[in-house]
Amino acid sequence: MADILAYAETRSAALRGVAREVTSTASRIAGELGGCVHAVVIGGAGVGEAAVDLAENGADRIFVAEDANFLQYSPDVAVRAIEDLQAQHAYAAIMFPASAQGKDLAPRVAARLDRALATEATAIDTENGEVVVERPMYAGKAYGRFRFAASPALVSLRPNVFPVEQRSAAGAVEPLSVRAGENRVRVIEIEAAERAALDVREADIVVSGGRGLQSADNWFVLEELVESLGAEATLGASRAVVDAGWRPHGEQVGQTGKVVSPSLYFAVGISGAIQHLAGMRTAKVIVAINRDRDAPIFSVADYGIVGDALEVVPRLAAQVRAARAARG
Amino acid sequence: MKSIVCIKRVPDSETRVRIARNGTSLDTSGVKYTLNPYDEYAIEEALQRKEQAGQGSVTVMTVGSEQSAETLRSAIALGADEAVLLQAEPSTDGLAVSHALAEEIRGRSFDLLLFGKQAIDDDNMQVPQMVAELLELPCVTVVVDLNIEGSRATARREVEGGHEVVEFSLPAVISTQKGLNIPRRPNLKGIMAAKKKPLEQKTVDLRASGLELLSLSEPPPRPAAKIVGEGPDAVAELVHLLQDEAKVL
Numbered sequence: 001m002a003d004i005l006a007y008a009e010t011r012s013a014a015l016r017g018v019a020r021e022v023t024s025t026a027s028r029i030a031g032e033l034g035g036c037v038h039a040v041v042i043g044g045a046g047v048g049e050a051a052v053d054l055a056e057n058g059a060d061r062i063f064v065a066e067d068a069n070f071l072q073y074s075p076d077v078a079v080r081a082i083e084d085l086q087a088q089h090a091y092a093a094i095m096f097p098a099s100a101q102g103k104d105l106a107p108r109v110a111a112r113l114d115r116a117l118a119t120e121a122t123a124i125d126t127e128n129g130e131v132v133v134e135r136p137m138y139a140g141k142a143y144g145r146f147r148f149a150a151s152p153a154l155v156s157l158r159p160n161v162f163p164v165e166q167r168s169a170a171g172a173v174e175p176l177s178v179r180a181g182e183n184r185v186r187v188i189e190i191e192a193a194e195r196a197a198l199d200v201r202e203a204d205i206v207v208s209g210g211r212g213l214q215s216a217d218n219w220f221v222l223e224e225l226v227e228s229l230g231a232e233a234t235l236g237a238s239r240a241v242v243d244a245g246w247r248p249h250g251e252q253v254g255q256t257g258k259v260v261s262p263s264l265y266f267a268v269g270i271s272g273a274i275q276h277l278a279g280m281r282t283a284k285v286i287v288a289i290n291r292d293r294d295a296p297i298f299s300v301a302d303y304g305i306v307g308d309a310l311e312v313v314p315r316l317a318a319q320v321r322a323a324r325a326a327r328g
Numbered sequence: 329m330k331s332i333v334c335i336k337r338v339p340d341s342e343t344r345v346r347i348a349r350n351g352t353s354l355d356t357s358g359v360k361y362t363l364n365p366y367d368e369y370a371i372e373e374a375l376q377r378k379e380q381a382g383q384g385s386v387t388v389m390t391v392g393s394e395q396s397a398e399t400l401r402s403a404i405a406l407g408a409d410e411a412v413l414l415q416a417e418p419s420t421d422g423l424a425v426s427h428a429l430a431e432e433i434r435g436r437s438f439d440l441l442l443f444g445k446q447a448i449d450d451d452n453m454q455v456p457q458m459v460a461e462l463l464e465l466p467c468v469t470v471v472v473d474l475n476i477e478g479s480r481a482t483a484r485r486e487v488e489g490g491h492e493v494v495e496f497s498l499p500a501v502i503s504t505q506k507g508l509n510i511p512r513r514p515n516l517k518g519i520m521a522a523k524k525k526p527l528e529q530k531t532v533d534l535r536a537s538g539l540e541l542l543s544l545s546e547p548p549p550r551p552a553a554k555i556v557g558e559g560p561d562a563v564a565e566l567v568h569l570l571q572d573e574a575k576v577l
């Protein structure tokens with residue numbers, strides 16, 4: 001009854017980074033409750049090989065449903081797999097990533113198991129042997145602490161917030177057969193964004209631009225900064241520039257865009273409207289570059305430069321590149 | 329094309345959130361309420377589908393307080409034909425709300441059951457999928473493009489680093505994301521006509537919440553920025569601070 005199930009998300013027969021975050025967190029909580037961690041992995045042929053590694057993140061048992069038909073996410077397949085595991089193991093909690101897939105799936109599981117779900121938790125602990133979660137509400141303007149009236153506690157975890165724990169352990173996978181049933185929605189195509197860029201939610205460094213960049217043509221200065229920062233960096237944007245058609249909606253950060261928690265966030269030519277702050281105020285370090293010393297963005301930033309973005313950013317890109325090169 | 333659109337009345341996104349003295353609710357004094365922004369795309373989609381088909385209906389529905397009638401009226405002013413208010417005490421448990429909606433919807437006939445992708449108060453992102461599961465309907469979330477041919481449909485949905493295209497059949501549940509369409513604004517004619525359209529009102533009992541709110545807190549304050557300097561000359565110092573103080577480079 002103290003065991004925890006971690007939904008380990010896959011894509012193209014590989015584990016996604018969030019799978020390790022969820023498994024590591026499940027392992028910490030299972031430790032506190034005195035239970036074991038089960039991971040469930042559903043994917044195309046070959047996914048079992050990748051899944052073994054979850055032992056290193058604390059999975060005691062790894063259930064793998066591997067089938068050419070499971071290469072693409074199917075909510076109905078995942079729901080059936082989790083429902084059956086729950087029936088056999090009566091978990092204390094089931095954890096999902098609050099990724100696009102996890103957020104699509106977890107509520108379906110909740111409805112089927114007739115249990116409440118806490119979406120996008122940013123903290124999770126135990127109190128008196130029960131799971132307690134903290135999650136942002138009102139776009140992060142308030143945080144609620146919740147306990148669950150019944151088990152299993154269902155939780156999705158915000159990506160990039162929970163640490164990945166690594167230990168040396170040899171894992172073994174156990175094949176899982178998924179009950180046959182209807183597949184009400186079928187993925188027929190995956191369209192990658194034009195630039196196969198890192199998604200803004202998953203990047204460790206985000207460089208966001210706003211109306212202060214003056215025009216879409218000036219984005220090359222931000223692209224250079226992203227490049228100088230390495231493979232973990234990507235572009236973000238304010239809604240003003242998305243609405244203006246300068247940038248795609250997928251890059252929008254904020255209340256009606258994406259919520260990001262990178263290690264480092266650059267807000268360039270962004271005023272810091274309350275709806276933008278909602279999307280980035282949990283970044284670990286925030287740097288603001290703005291011409292206006294009184295811009296609200298400076299009230300949440302850790303470091304600021306008052307100045308013209310088009311002058312400051314190229315210099316910054318050059319010096320970051322030099323600093324990184326010096327370190328090797 | 330017949331659609332049912334579930335909508336919610338939420339505090340305006342500009343609202344400053346203040347926590348009430350009891351520590352488990354919000355101080356709602358002075359809070360301005362609006363239609364949940366994502367629900368605008370759901371309403372617009374239903375209206376366009378009906379217009380394109382030249383027949384059908386658009387029903388808007390909400391679980392909420394008596395004041396939610398205003399929000400329903402605003403949807404009627406945009407062109408919805410009828411509204412249903414399921415009056416209940418508020419709940420942060422999406423499943424409790426979903427049960428009330430599913431109960432009301434079961435037995436009604438429709439092609440599309442539309443939702444916003446997320447309500448900006450609780451940020452639950454769960455009611456559409458839950459209602460779909462309770463009604464055993466196909467469900468596609470975070471939809472930015474929808475194509476319908478007869479009883480077959482395809483939709484594009486946002487995922488990390490791109491889009492997924494999915495195929496399903498109607499009736500189906502769709503949760504809408506910005507980009508799907510451009511919501512219309514109300515006009516005077518609509519507002520006048522809204523007064524004559526039916527708004528059904530009934531009281532429902534929500535199930536007990538499966539989540540107990542222990543406390544609400546404000547986000548940890550961030551220290552005010554250290555202004556490193558002005559113009560490009562400040563860059564060297566910034567890079568030094570990011571490397572040696574913040575240790576993020």
Ligand SMILES: Cc1cc2nc3c(=O)[nH]c(=O)nc-3n(C[C@H](O)[C@H](O)[C@H](O)COP(=O)(O)OP(=O)(O)OC[C@H]3O[C@@H](n4cnc5c(N)ncnc54)[C@H](O)[C@@H]3O)c2cc1C
Pocket residue numbers: 209210211212213237238239240241252253254255256257258268269270271272273274275276279289290291292295307308309310341365
């Ligand atoms: C329901 C709702 C939801 C919303 N959701 C979002 C959301 O998800 N994300 C979001 O970002 N916004 C959102 N907004 C919009 C938000 O209110 C702001 O309008 C928007 O964030 C402003 O974008 P901006 O900072 O780029 O532009 P502006 O507010 O115009 O700011 C531009 C900034 O650039 C500075 N500047 C000008 N020239 C230069 C220069 N040469 N160098 C350096 N700095 C310069 C200016 O001083 C100013 O501070 C939402 C609004 C509503 C009503």
Ligand SMILES: Nc1ncnc2c1ncn2[C@@H]1O[C@H](COP(=O)(O)O)[C@@H](O)[C@H]1O
Pocket residue numbers: 334335336364366367370389390391392422425429442443444445446447448450451452453454455456
């Ligand atoms: N109380 C409610 N009444 C009607 N629809 C709702 C209610 N709560 C949520 N919804 C719908 O479900 C969507 C997602 O909400 P949520 O799951 O709460 O984030 C919203 O955009 C609405 O379309």
